[in-house]
Each structure stands twice: as C-alpha cells, then as structure tokens.
Amino acid sequence: MFTNVLRYLNSDQISDLEQNKFNVSFSQGETIFKQGAPMTHIIVIDKGLLKVYLESGLRHSIILRLLKSGEIAGGPGFHTDYRHHFSLMALEDTELTFIDINKFESFILDNSIFALEFIAYLNKAHISFYDKLKTIQHKQMNGRMAATLCYLSDNIYKSNNFETNLSRQDIADMSAMTKESAIRILKNFKDSGIIECENNTFNILNKDSLMDIFENG
Amino acid sequence: MFTNVLRYLNSDQISDLEQNKFNVSFSQGETIFKQGAPMTHIIVIDKGLLKVYLESGLRHSIILRLLKSGEIAGGPGFHTDYRHHFSLMALEDTELTFIDINKFESFILDNSIFALEFIAYLNKAHISFYDKLKTIQHKQMNGRMAATLCYLSDNIYKSNNFETNLSRQDIADMSAMTKESAIRILKNFKDSGIIECENNTFNILNKDSLMDIFENG
DNA sequence: TTGTTTCATTGACATTTATCATACCTCTAC
DNA sequence: GTAGAGGTATGATAAATGTCAATGAAACAA
Structure with missing residues (x-):
C-alpha cells in the first residue's frame, strides 16, 4: 500500500x-x-x-x-x-x-x-x-547547473525530455546561483548542443557531456 | 552517567x-x-x-x-x-x-x-x-569567518580566549574559503581590533562586532 | 651545523560570479 | 486596445574570491 x-x-x-x-x-x-x-x-x-x-x-x-x-x-x-x-x-x-x-x-x-x-x-x-554541500562548495556554476539538470532528469522526471513548472529563479535556487547566471549557463549549454530548452520544456541531448561537466567542472 | x-x-x-x-x-x-x-x-x-x-x-x-x-x-x-x-x-x-x-x-x-x-x-x-548551508550560501567571507570564530568560542572552547590545534587550513575549511583568504580576513579582524591572534591563540576582543559581522556582513 | 619539511604570510593577478540596467515577451485586467 | 505585472533574456560593470608565486618562520632529522 x-x-x-x-x-x-x-x-x-x-x-x-x-x-x-x-x-x-x-x-x-x-x-x-x-x-x-x-x-x-x-x-x-x-x-x-x-x-x-x-x-x-x-x-x-x-x-x-x-x-x-x-x-x-x-x-x-x-x-x-x-x-x-x-x-x-x-x-x-x-x-x-x-x-x-x-x-x-x-x-x-x-x-x-x-x-x-x-x-x-x-x-x-x-x-x-x-552530496549537495559538496556540489555547492566544490563545483563551479557549470557543474552545479549540470547537477541540477541531472537531478531533474534522473530523479524527478525520469526522462531526458521533460516539461517543468520550475521557473528560472527556481532552477537558480536549486543550483546556488542568481537567475541571470542560470539563464546564461542554460544558454551556453543550448549553444553547445548539450540541451534544448524552450520556455518550460527541457530536452537533454547529450547526457554524457552533461555528466562530464558535473564530474569535472 | x-x-x-x-x-x-x-x-x-x-x-x-x-x-x-x-x-x-x-x-x-x-x-x-x-x-x-x-x-x-x-x-x-x-x-x-x-x-x-x-x-x-x-x-x-x-x-x-x-x-x-x-x-x-x-x-x-x-x-x-x-x-x-x-x-x-x-x-x-x-x-x-x-x-x-x-x-x-x-x-x-x-x-x-x-x-x-x-x-x-x-x-x-x-x-x-x-544553518551551515545558509551561512555558506548567503554570507560572504567576513560573515563566514565570523560564524566560525563564534562557533569556536561559544560551542567548542566556551571562552573568548582560546588556544587551538586547528591550522589556518582547518579554519579555512570550516569557513568555506581558501587558507589565503582565511589568513587575510583574520588579519583584517586583527587590524580592526576585533580579535587578537598569535599563532594558535585567539582572543576575541569585540564579540558584539563579530556577531554583527556574522549577522550583516 | 645544515638541509628539509611544513605551515603561515603577503602581494600581484586572474577568474568567477553577482549586480545593475534595460529590453522583450506573454499574460491579464481594465 | 493598452497598461501593468511577472518572467525571461542580454550586456556592461563591479565585487568577491581563488590562484600562483615568493618569502619567512618554526620544527626536526641527518
């Protein structure tokens, strides 16, 4: 039950x-x-x-x-x-x-x-x-944002393609940065072809690359 | 017992x-x-x-x-x-x-x-x-160092004057910063007359000021 | 003694990140 | 329609913090 x-x-x-x-x-x-x-x-x-x-x-x-x-x-x-x-x-x-x-x-x-x-x-x-403390304290913004996106896809939405009600401010608050920084990093990931994101829809195109950013920087 | x-x-x-x-x-x-x-x-x-x-x-x-x-x-x-x-x-x-x-x-x-x-x-x-997470994420270095000194004096040594085996690196690791930054901030506190510190001996001269830095700085 | 190691200190510099200002959407209310 | 509100986006700039390099001081072994 x-x-x-x-x-x-x-x-x-x-x-x-x-x-x-x-x-x-x-x-x-x-x-x-x-x-x-x-x-x-x-x-x-x-x-x-x-x-x-x-x-x-x-x-x-x-x-x-x-x-x-x-x-x-x-x-x-x-x-x-x-x-x-x-x-x-x-x-x-x-x-x-x-x-x-x-x-x-x-x-x-x-x-x-x-x-x-x-x-x-x-x-x-x-x-x-x-784990969160280690991420916040030892990773830079790219790594922290990668951690948040992996958390959302692996633990919450269980898919590389998800729609969310989280605002950019929420995503920033999950990643320990300002919303401006969060927006910039998402744009970088988008320009690099790692993710697609359009409003509230996220699509992780290259999970390996995202994992690598989380692990190494 | x-x-x-x-x-x-x-x-x-x-x-x-x-x-x-x-x-x-x-x-x-x-x-x-x-x-x-x-x-x-x-x-x-x-x-x-x-x-x-x-x-x-x-x-x-x-x-x-x-x-x-x-x-x-x-x-x-x-x-x-x-x-x-x-x-x-x-x-x-x-x-x-x-x-x-x-x-x-x-x-x-x-x-x-x-x-x-x-x-x-x-x-x-x-x-x-x-509380630690809030301090790390929302306070700047002065505030974090003040938090560490208050923690040591209030919770550990129960005195404003204490001798410790903690290295500068340890104090930095407690305050979420590099040891160079820790040393610089301790020097600032010393120059401002808030603390005395000589090697492993610390003396908090102005606890109110330290508390204020923790709260607002 | 001398050399070696470890820690503390300081300064110059680079990088990271936040702040501020502005503009642009897309709603909704009137 | 139009004004306002809230979220998103972007650039310029400033502030905070880390990195690197060099020096000094203390402890300790050979």
Missing part, C-alpha cells in the same frame, strides 16, 4: 492511521507550510510535486530538494523544537495526507522496526545533503 | 554496553575513520576534540563540525549502506569508546524511547546542517 517508510507500520497502526489521517489539495504555487511555523503534522505526498526550500533574510532561497508522489515531508523539528525548518510549496496541483505528529510519534514508540526504518529514511536524506 | 543520548538506555542495556564496549586512544592528527570505509561501530568521545570533514576530489575538504567530550559520532551510513560518509580525525589526544553497530541497532529495536531520542539527536544535527 505505502511505497515509503510507512509500509513498516503494523496493521493496527495502518487502520489507526486510516481513521485519523486527512487529505488536503493544494494548487500550483500554494504554500503548504512556512519555515518557522509550528510543526503539527507529518505530510505524505499522494500526488503532485513540491519544493522544499530554506529562506534566509531577504535574499534568494535555497531549494533543498523536490518531493514527488510517495515521499514524506517530515523535518528536523520532529521531537526537537516542533517547528518547521524549511518551507514547502506546491509546484503542481498536489494532494497530501496529513498525519498528526503525536500520532506519528506514537507509531515510533509502539513499533521499533518502524522507528529503525524511519532513522534510515532520515539518514538517506542526510547523505543527499552531504 | 552518560550526558548524551545514551542516557536513555535502560539499565540492562547499560550493563550490556559496559561489557561489550571497548576503548581506544588516538593521538593528535590520527585518523579514526575515513569517508567510504565500512561503518562497524558507533563512537562516543570520552575525551579530546575531533574534526568531522567531507573529502571530495583532490581539493579542499569541508569541516562539518567539531566533536568534543560527551558527543557521539554516528553517521548517516547507519542502517543504510553501513559506510562512513565523512572522515574523522583527532585534533587533540583523544579517548574514544567503540560500540558495535549491531549492538547499537539492537538497543534501538529493544528500546523505543531510546529510538525516539536518537531520532531527535539526528534531527538536531540536521538543523545545524541547515
């Missing part, structure tokens, strides 16, 4: 969850929660695509990752300060399941297999963040 | 741990484990100071944090790929307790309070990590 860590819940817990969860729809562009707000629920993505991003000051935000159907939006506020440490916004029309955080906590206390697997889920996210 | 998350173990588990743990000493500069190596133990720092750092390619490394007495070095390889995702090196002569990873996993499976508190421990690390 569940494709995520919730599949480790036992049958009692699943029926408990069925009775207590509730579902909410969001339209493209709507904010699910804001960084700093109290954390009252764990969220499961049933349908759609969302961006997880850090806000700091008046400047740009940092897009940490995208969440798609089947994934969970918890957050490090769980059992610490019970606040959200990132903001969550729908990139497409989205359907979500909200699980009360006390309920979620009781699942962990009553089911140690689930607890262990939830730890593994957190650790996997942590591994990705280490 | 324990000042960290291990205090949530029950008495049976603590006596089990006492019989199965083992202690190892490391000298300054010695590596405890390397990124990529198999993860066989969880490590508790009994005494000393260590640096947790990411290695990527031939270039600089990234120092994620320092670990001091009472803290735990787990890592996101736990219950995922059982590999280390960062390297760990002693900055001072250090005494460590090694806990077998299977034993640690059984503690989680047998004690859900411990599991929940371990999740909280991971989440707190995750929150710091978000």
Whole structure:
C-alpha cells in the first residue's frame, strides 16, 4: 500500500492511521507550510510535486530538494523544537495526507522496526545533503547547473525530455546561483548542443557531456 | 552517567554496553575513520576534540563540525549502506569508546524511547546542517569567518580566549574559503581590533562586532 | 651545523560570479 | 486596445574570491 517508510507500520497502526489521517489539495504555487511555523503534522505526498526550500533574510532561497508522489515531508523539528525548518510549496496541483505528529510519534514508540526504518529514511536524506554541500562548495556554476539538470532528469522526471513548472529563479535556487547566471549557463549549454530548452520544456541531448561537466567542472 | 543520548538506555542495556564496549586512544592528527570505509561501530568521545570533514576530489575538504567530550559520532551510513560518509580525525589526544553497530541497532529495536531520542539527536544535527548551508550560501567571507570564530568560542572552547590545534587550513575549511583568504580576513579582524591572534591563540576582543559581522556582513 | 619539511604570510593577478540596467515577451485586467 | 505585472533574456560593470608565486618562520632529522 505505502511505497515509503510507512509500509513498516503494523496493521493496527495502518487502520489507526486510516481513521485519523486527512487529505488536503493544494494548487500550483500554494504554500503548504512556512519555515518557522509550528510543526503539527507529518505530510505524505499522494500526488503532485513540491519544493522544499530554506529562506534566509531577504535574499534568494535555497531549494533543498523536490518531493514527488510517495515521499514524506517530515523535518528536523520532529521531537526537537516542533517547528518547521524549511518551507514547502506546491509546484503542481498536489494532494497530501496529513498525519498528526503525536500520532506519528506514537507509531515510533509502539513499533521499533518502524522507528529503525524511519532513522534510515532520515539518514538517506542526510547523505543527499552531504552530496549537495559538496556540489555547492566544490563545483563551479557549470557543474552545479549540470547537477541540477541531472537531478531533474534522473530523479524527478525520469526522462531526458521533460516539461517543468520550475521557473528560472527556481532552477537558480536549486543550483546556488542568481537567475541571470542560470539563464546564461542554460544558454551556453543550448549553444553547445548539450540541451534544448524552450520556455518550460527541457530536452537533454547529450547526457554524457552533461555528466562530464558535473564530474569535472 | 552518560550526558548524551545514551542516557536513555535502560539499565540492562547499560550493563550490556559496559561489557561489550571497548576503548581506544588516538593521538593528535590520527585518523579514526575515513569517508567510504565500512561503518562497524558507533563512537562516543570520552575525551579530546575531533574534526568531522567531507573529502571530495583532490581539493579542499569541508569541516562539518567539531566533536568534543560527551558527543557521539554516528553517521548517516547507519542502517543504510553501513559506510562512513565523512572522515574523522583527532585534533587533540583523544579517548574514544567503540560500540558495535549491531549492538547499537539492537538497543534501538529493544528500546523505543531510546529510538525516539536518537531520532531527535539526528534531527538536531540536521538543523545545524541547515544553518551551515545558509551561512555558506548567503554570507560572504567576513560573515563566514565570523560564524566560525563564534562557533569556536561559544560551542567548542566556551571562552573568548582560546588556544587551538586547528591550522589556518582547518579554519579555512570550516569557513568555506581558501587558507589565503582565511589568513587575510583574520588579519583584517586583527587590524580592526576585533580579535587578537598569535599563532594558535585567539582572543576575541569585540564579540558584539563579530556577531554583527556574522549577522550583516 | 645544515638541509628539509611544513605551515603561515603577503602581494600581484586572474577568474568567477553577482549586480545593475534595460529590453522583450506573454499574460491579464481594465 | 493598452497598461501593468511577472518572467525571461542580454550586456556592461563591479565585487568577491581563488590562484600562483615568493618569502619567512618554526620544527626536526641527518
């Protein structure tokens, strides 16, 4: 039934969850929660695509990752300060399941297999963040943009040809640069024949070359 | 007895741990484990100071944090790929307790309070990590160096006047810049009367000013 | 002693990246 | 239609930061 860590819940817990969860729809562009707000629920993505991003000051935000159907939006506020440490916004029309955080906590206390697997889920996210940190700090703009395009094609859209609701600003925020720089680099990739991009449609023509740019510069 | 998350173990588990743990000493500069190596133990720092750092390619490394007495070095390889995702090196002569990873996993499976508190421990690390990402991406060099000096004085040495084994390269790796830039900025801070620094001795003369540079500069 | 190594320092310079200004679309509202 | 808003695109310029080279200082071995 569940494709995520919730599949480790036992049958009692699943029926408990069925009775207590509730579902909410969001339209493209709507904010699910804001960084700093109290954390009252764990969220499961049933349908759609969302961006997880850090806000700091008046400047740009940092897009940490995208969440798609089947994934969970918890957050490090769980059992610490019970606040959200990132903001969550729908990139497409989205359907979500909200699980009360006390309920979620009781699942962990009553089911140690689930607890262990939830730890593994957190650790996997942590591994990705280490990779992101390495990319941001050690790669230049071309490499960072290549990383973003590979992430989108490999992890999100699972195709070399995809249409996206991400704006140029979003793509810049994923790649740790300004939108002007992002636009320039996309144009370079286009002129080099590595990608085609027209408005919101991207087509990766030469994935090997893109991978090479990601690896080596 | 324990000042960290291990205090949530029950008495049976603590006596089990006492019989199965083992202690190892490391000298300054010695590596405890390397990124990529198999993860066989969880490590508790009994005494000393260590640096947790990411290695990527031939270039600089990234120092994620320092670990001091009472803290735990787990890592996101736990219950995922059982590999280390960062390297760990002693900055001072250090005494460590090694806990077998299977034993640690059984503690989680047998004690859900411990599991929940371990999740909280991971989440707190995750929150710091978000802060680090924001600092690296949105602050310029002065701000990043101020952050490092505040971290050292507030979290590690708990004094405005401290002696450290960190090299200039280490301080640069904590601040996401080259060692030349780190040296230049330290000199600027020195010339501005914000700090004194002579070899390995640092004295923060104007903490308010340093905080201001961290916030706004 | 001398040579060697490692780290710290400094300056000149090059590169990377952001900022600013402007123009051009494509919507939508009126 | 037309004006405004928001996103996209492009060029000129400035700022931030890294690279390279050279020197000095301290530690240490032969």
